Amino acid sequence: MTATGRAAAGALAVLALVSACSASPDASAAAEAASALVEAVASSDGAAACTLLAPAAVQALESEFSAACEEAVLEPEVADEIEDAAGGGSRGAQAFGRQAQVRLEGDTVFLTLSGETWLVTAAGCTPRTDQPYECAIEGG
């Protein structure tokens, strides 16, 4: 390849980098979705909570409790883990590609992009040493 060709290839590398950076998703929108889930669970609004969950999380909840999502998400072993974070606010949100992590007071929430909307894939999560988080809601 000529020097011109290589320069063009280099320019493409820069383009790839710039496009990758410009495609960075909005972490603050993910934080809002995570807080909305916590508030919905804390106010016992199962229907609202379920609209914020990714399909795989809904499926996992319904299968675990053999109940509709609206009821399953308010089961004590799920709700107790999540509603602790109500009113605490966000301690930080990070988004990479199509995934995000939001740290709330007393909870960590994982989300995925669905179109332009953030949906929760896991919530009520607590860290474990050298292992994935353990989550009350987990799917997707």
Added chain:
Amino acid sequence: MSALRSALRHNGLTLFFGVLFVVTLVGQALTGLAYFNEEQRGAGLEPVTLGQYLTSSVFAVDVTENWQSEYLQFLLFILATVWLVQKGSPESKKLEDVGRESDEEQHVAEHATESSPAWARVRGWRLSVFSHSLSLVMGGLFLLSWLAQSITGTTAYNESQLRDRQDPVTWAEYLALPEFWNRTFQNWQSEFLAVASMVVLAIYLRERGSPESKPVGTSHDATGVEG
């Protein structure tokens, strides 16, 4: 029409590899998209469009990790062949020509010819820069591609971490992870193997008409002879 045909003929090598580059990049994009969406669906996540995939770090890191190793390969080959030789290889200069060579041999400054590039004709910083311009550009492209690999690699790694419900890492932390170095070394080793193979095989084997080979009837001992 004959001017176009002439331009195509005079730039055939660049055009051939340029077209191959574009076609294979498209192939990588389409197969990469299919593979990425397979993983997304397997994890119960939404598949992405081609546009979303092309602007993703997952695609960018796969592209740039290969680019950086190619530029490194050529950079090292250009620099190493100044000082190191291989007896019998057309990829090597003659054994007695080791080093930077004289100004006369390099046709610079007062030894420049009428057709010498402007920056090669007069002593000074321009001649110094032009004397190393190939390595400087190759080295710059290598560093740029490697930097791009590290940045997009961090994002791609973190996306995977979050999908697996694990904490993301910073760019500095990513540089110390096996993931980064494994991606890097697996590309480097193949480039170095290819160069070493070419240097050695071209001592004993020929491709008639190729400037990368010695003429078919040239002895195995002849060094620095191209067909």
